[in-house]
Amino acid sequence: MDWLKKARWHSEQLTQRAFHRQLRLGVTGLSGAGKTALLTALVHQLTQSHSSHLPFFSVMQKRWLGARIDDNQLPQLPRFGFEKNLSYLQQQPACWPPSTVGWSQLTLALRYQSESSLRARFQDYQETELVLVDYPGEWLLDLPMLQQNYQQWCEQSWLLFAQSHRAATAKGFKQRLQTIDLNDTSVLAVQELCADYSTLLKQFREVAGAYLNQPGRLLVPGEFEGTPLLQLLPLLPEQLAQGGALVELMQKHFASYQSKVIEPFYRQYFSGLDRQVVLVDILGALNAGEAALLELKQSLLLILQSFDYGPEHWLRRIFKPRISKVLFAVSKADHVTPDQHQALTLLLQQLLLQHLQSVKFQLCPYEVMAIAAIKASEAGFVKQNSQQQPCLRGISATTGEALTYYPGDVPRYWPDHQLFTEHHFEFQSLAPLPWPKQQMLGHIRLDHLLEYLLGDKLT
Structure with a gap:
């Protein structure tokens, strides 16, 4: 009867969406931007906080009844490890939760009293489901590949590998490629070549400012670990012109990776988003230098092209949802003094100017702010x-x-x-700062974030 339970669950999800009783919040950000910390802080604040700790979250001032984790999600859906993440922050000394290595989900039931006196007279409370999803930032980097063919991806990759902060690391692998037989498609030869490219990506991951490492699944394979779907690498542009059996094989693998890895990932996690937070670590890019800042800009603009924005409509919410509100947030605002927060915001606006103009053209409201989900x-x-x-x-x-x-x-x-x-x-x-028990985690503007993204849905 598992299929019946699953069908009933999906039916309930559609009903909730149709009547605005469910809100899917997507946190979009590259690895290290602070997605897991933000999701952990959101769950903590919504389930434990009070009005004095979130003064700008209007529903919490007089109408808030509380929030609870809904453990009725399907058992085969991985659950976001909120409690485990908190335990890292409670250690002595405190440390940040580890990087995400797989996807997970958590649903919160938010209860509040209605603003409408008439509705409040007949109903003791209103309830909205908030669905939160976590995933490795490395997987996000694959989305731009959906807009490319294999040749375009190879050309982009090698232009990137020639940049000043990458060239020395890529030199050995480039020399290795220049010696291969383009007609050798034996299992062992392909496996060894792909293993070498995977090693290169792992080396890039340790290079400050090297953000756009594709395919992301070679770094965090998830359920595809050990499968032929991950046998993919960018051959040199001049090798594509020469042709050969290996070129044809890589073209087929690229198409398979698009259809069997990236597209299902996008449909499952992003196609149904209602609201979005785009989280950006600008300080890390500034530390790494000019080439890193430019690569951060390139990576984000490529990724954000994959999302649909615009006004919501009840019918569209069921069949083809669009993001109806987006918040662009500079993370780690606690790593600079408060007088620098405005400069952080202005810099993010310039970094994403092209995308902000696109969002505005699609009639989607947005805001830009500097935040710290957990103050350090x-x-x-x-x-x-x-x-x-x-x-x-x-x-x-x-x-x-x-x-x-x-x-x-x-x-x-x-x-x-x-x-x-x-x-x-x-x-x-x-x-993280030491966290005394029974106290709330400190934050910067998390109440502003909640008010902007959820406030109009909790009336």
């Missing part, structure tokens, strides 16, 4: 030369030592080549 610092002042100077107090993620420092200024405008030549950004990586 305390802002304050120190006296220097008889003047009060802003500073941060935190714990170094690399050494574990306590820090009191000024992290530096964030450029308010797109930094040019000269700035990167004359100045090296060094924004610290911080560990």
Whole structure:
């Protein structure tokens, strides 16, 4: 009877969507942007918080009844490890939850009283389901491949590998490719070649600012580990012109990867989104230099082309949902002093200007803000030369030592080549602050985020 239970569950999901009782929130971000931390913080704040901790989340001021994790989702759906993630933050010393290696989902039942006095008279409460999905950021990088053929992907890959922050790492693999027989498609030869490319991607992952590593499943294979679907690599553009059995095989593997890996992933996790948070770590890109910042921009613009935006309609919500509101958020706002938050926001606007214009053209409201889902610092002042100077107090993620420092200024405008030549950004990586039991996790503007993305649905 599993099929009957599954059919009933899907029917309930469609009904919930049709009557606006379910909201699917997508958190989009590259690996390291803070997706898992944000989802953990959202669940924690919604299930445990009170009005004084989320002052700008209007429903919580007078009408909030609470939120609970709904454990009635299908048993074959992996559950987001909220409790395990919290345990990492409660350790001594506290540490961040590990990177995501598979997809998972969690549904929250949000209960509140209606703003309408008439509706409140006949119903004690309203309830909305909030569906949250987590997945490895590496998988997100595959979405742009849906818009390419094999030749275009190879050309883009080798242009990328020639960039200043990648060229030295790619040199050995390029030399290896130049010696291969393009007609050798034996199982062992293909396996060894793909293993070498997988090693190259893992090396790129350790290079600061190397974001666009495709296919992402070679880094985090998930359920496809060990399958022929992951036997894929970009041959050199000149090899494509020469042709051969290996070129034909890679073209077939590319098409299979598109249809059997990327398309199902997109349909399952992204095609039904109602609201979206695009999470961006700009500070890490600034640290890595000009080429890294440009690659971050390229990666995000390519990925965001895959999403549909526009006004919602009850019929469209069932059959072809579109994202009706999007928040573009700079993560790790706690890694700079509060006076630099506006500069972070302005820089993100310039980074994503092309996409923001597209979203606006599609009549989809958006906002841009700087946030910290889980605060890793305390802002304050120190006296220097008889003047009060802003500073941060935190714990170094690399050494574990306590820090009191000024992290530096964030450029308010797109930094040019000269700035990167004359100045090296060094924004610290911080560990979570100690978290006393029975206290709420600190945050920056998480209540603003909730109000913007959920507020109009909780009336």
